[in-house]
Amino acid sequence: MKRSGMQPVARRTSSGRIHSPTRERILELVGNADQGLALSAIAATTGLHENTVRAHLEALLEDGYLLRKAAEATGRGRPAWIWFPAETQESTYAALASALAEQLVHSADDPRAASIAAGRRWGQSLGTGPEATHLPAQPAETQVLNSLEAMGFAPAVSEDHSITLNACPLIGAAEKNPGIVCNVHLGMVRGLLESAGTSSEGTELNPFASKHTCQLELPLSSQGQQ
Secondary structure: OOOOOEEEOOOEOOOOOEOOHHHHHHHHHHHHOOOOEEHHHHHHHHOOOHHHHHHHHHHHHHOOOEEEEEOOOOOOOOOOEEEEEOOOOOOHHHHHHHHHHHHHHHHOOOHHHHHHHHHHHHHHHHHHOOOOOOOOOOOHHHHHHHHHHHHOOOEEEEOOOOEEEOOOOOHHHHHHOHHHHHHHHHHHHHHHHHHOOOOOOOOEEEOOOOOOOEEEEOOHHHHOOO
């Protein structure tokens, strides 16, 4: 998945350090390969020594960003590892979200409005509760990005301030009931903005704008501009 013109929110190691450009480059290469990549292919593309690439791959595996499986044996010796991006794991929370979405579809007079309202309440609680992921002095856009990053959406900001969501922690439920789950996420962003003292008017979410991403538009006021 190409991210031309995008400024991705920095991902971090399990110890909290921001990824180096090299580690992000390796992660991007593996993520763009439909069939996975072998260490030798990554080294050839990046121009790095295989030992250097191996160290980055092992670290990304330990931090949960990558998975690996043995390639088919073609002769003597141990088969090479093929590296893949880690799939989003649906938790018990995700299964519950899917069940609640099904219930909302059948019980609410206006499922979309009910979903946005539920998401708004959730976002407001995230923005004001003890687990809030922002500092009061930060722009509303930064507060939203920090929350989205912490929840696993892998947001990336373009030059025009639109936001691409490269992952979804509830992808299974979202694909099954996008009218519910995606609108809950829209409401959640609106609630986060409101908790930051910014109007949420104009906030829009375009689910599955491309095959693997969603597009989020924030109001201009959230960017600290007039």
